[in-house]
Amino acid sequence: MTQANPIRYYWEDLHVGFQKDLGTITPSREDIIAFASQFDPQPFHLDDDAAKASVFGALCASGWHTCSMAMRLMVTNFLRESSSLGSPGLEGIKWLKPVFPGDTLRLQHTILESRPMSKRPDVGLVRTLWEMFNQHGDKVLHMEGYGMFRRREPAVTPTAPAA
Secondary structure, three states: OOOOOOOOEOHHHOOOOOEEEEEEEOOOHHHHHHHHHHHOOOHHHHOHHHHHOOOOOOOOOOHHHHHHHHHHHHHHHOHHHEOEOOOOEEEEEEEOOOOOOOOOEEEEEEEEEEEEEOOEEEEEEEEEEEEEEOOOOOEEEEEEEEEEEEOOOOOOOOOOOOO
């Protein structure tokens, strides 16, 4: 597989405090229903009347759909330009407010921690905060997790002198 975009971000570039706006996405009613139909078929994601009678008051996106939209923005606007090697997982996800059809969602990415991996001198690990906001500035999603990134220059491991 070839890298379509040049690498702009290696582990060394992802210092604590590094922030990047990862763009916007706007789900339609059809998008919300299509995702829910396949992956989270709860009534308030599929049916206007059921949603109106729910705690949400209107049709809203699945939290998993919100996470998927965040992932799309991460890949399109950051990971494709990075030396990403994947993720060992998330620490937490919080769905803070519902996402409704037509909401314009903006994703902010902030590096919280960064350290080299002791057993992989060519890889660094970062802990990241992703925050997604709607067009009113309300935070709708809070995620924290880890990413592994190739280092620009692998750390030199001292070798023992020959006996």
